[in-house]
Amino acid sequence: DTGVSQNPRHKITKRGQNVTFRCDPISEHNRLYWYRQTLGQGPEFLTYFQNEAQLEKSRLLSDRFSAERPKGSFSTLEIQRTEQGDSAMYLCASSSGLAGGPRETQYFGPGTRLLVL
Amino acid sequence: AQKITQTQPGMFVQEKEAVTLDCTYDTSDPSYGLFWYKQPSSGEMIFLIYQGSYDQQNATEGRYSLNFQKARKSANLVISASQLGDSAMYFCAMREGRRANNLFFGTGTRLTVIP
Numbered sequence: 449d450t451g452v453s454q455n456p457r458h459k460i461t462k463r464g465q466n467v468t469f470r471c472d473p474i475s476e477h478n479r480l481y482w483y484r485q486t487l488g489q490g491p492e493f494l495t496y497f498q499n500e501a502q503l504e505k506s507r508l509l510s511d512r513f514s515a516e517r518p519k520g521s522f523s524t525l526e527i528q529r530t531e532q533g534d535s536a537m538y539l540c541a542s543s544s545g546l547a548g549g550p551r552e553t554q555y556f557g558p559g560t561r562l563l564v565l
Numbered sequence: 566a567q568k569i570t571q572t573q574p575g576m577f578v579q580e581k582e583a584v585t586l587d588c589t590y591d592t593s594d595p596s597y598g599l600f601w602y603k604q605p606s607s608g609e610m611i612f613l614i615y616q617g618s619y620d621q622q623n624a625t626e627g628r629y630s631l632n633f634q635k636a637r638k639s640a641n642l643v644i645s646a647s648q649l650g651d652s653a654m655y656f657c658a659m660r661e662g663r664r665a666n667n668l669f670f671g672t673g674t675r676l677t678v679i680p
Binding site for chain 2: 479488491503539551558559
């Protein structure tokens with residue numbers, strides 16, 4: 449399978465705990481995106497990487513959230529001191545960076561579903 | 566203002582019939598791209614079809630076609646010959662200009678195909 453993969457698929461944690469999610473993009477895709485999707489809503493953009501550089505962060509990404517892509521391949525999203533409001537699906541997407549502009553298609557992974565108790 | 570509006574929370578269609586899912590968008594950027602994604606209950610967002618703002622013809626991909634009306638700022642998805650496996654959430658999304666990030670999504674339409 450050469451699509452975007454995410455681990456874990458499901459995570460249940462207690463409020464106040466830290467959690468980390470991993471995303472492996474499509475091989476050779478240099479652009480990687482994180483989105484959050486709450487129940488009944490469409491995905492909302494969190495942050496974007498081109499290679500290892502984090503080029504944009506949404507206002508949704510509070511200081512409890514941190515994302516890394518250390519070698520320009522896989523990425524991790526960490527949430528510190530989780531709150532019940534963090535319960536959501538966290539989606540990762542990647543794109544090739546070849547098309548450029550609005551034509552660039554993002555391909556999504558299966559998501560990590562987080563439940564904070 | 567919402568950048569993407571999907572006014573149909575739910576739609577039903579008989580198997581083998583065609584269905585249209587509505588999407589309107591709001592942007593002042595002359596260059597933009599419109600996307601449709603399908604999200605089954607498993608959660609993965611599956612890319613279906615793309616329409617660029619400068620494309621002269623409506624996009625088609627197999628049973629999916631996009632009814633693009635630029636003056637009305639609408640980009641409706643048409644699914645022909647519906648199948649049971651088409652039952653899912655469908656999201657319309659837009660990227661503006663030459664930015665490589667930030668897809669804006671609508672709230673989605675849940676399509677149910679009736680046998």
